[in-house]
Amino acid sequence: MTTLSRDLDSIEQAKATLVDLAIRFGPKLLVAGLIMIAGVVVARWTARATARALHRLELEPPVRVLLTRLARIVVISMFTIVALQNLGVELLPLIAGLGVAGAGIALAMQGVLSNVVAGLTIIFTKPYRVGEYIAIVGVEGQVEGISMFSTTLTHADQSRVVIPNRKIVGEILHNYGRIRQVDLLVGVGYESDLPKVLAAIQDVVRSNTRVLAEPSPAIGVVALADSAVQVAVRPWVAAGDYGAIGGELNVALLERMRLEGVSIPYPQREVRLIGN
16 A cells, blocks of 8 residues: 555656646747747748749749748747747857857768858859750759759750759859750852852751741851862750751751752762872
């Protein structure tokens, strides 16, 4: 009976302690929970309002996402501080502890933080934008997305190339923009009627739906080679059409030259034997 009495006394003491804690801290915890719920609601509303305002300013998508997230974090942080104060938490020691922990985390995540800093640099300096075609650090592709940590490119073979932002900042970047210029060569015989050939090539190029009207295609004789007159064909196309346009134009030009009776000579060499 003595052991049972001690157990009952312990249970009663625990119940009394729980009731006392509930009476002392229950209302504060309830108010703190309500404050945090209100903070989440206000943060969502603020994020939506910020996104609408930034959309009217026509900022880049990564900038809009970053500022929207910052607005949400600031609102939630303010409500969190109010909730902690309501619970009677001393904020100065907490802030000091967070500072020490933040320093340790920063040392452990140097690579991640360098990516973030590089991402901010890319977002605000805008060396390239989503939809443009770039070449950097040995890879190239159309920019599909820019985040705080990396840049994603769509390669010509439909694969994706993900480049850490710290690998981009400080490197030589070739930004083609949203359009690219195709560089083709057509060799015709020296006996050909060049004005007729140039007109036919111009017609073939302009009839292709991928070729842009502006800037206008550059077509002209660029070299008098050993066995043919070299005509450069340099139309402009959207970056996404660059891979397909070369084959289409080569086939169309060959068929048109055959139709016009224009010879495309093979390389020739004349060998003379002197003496016996």
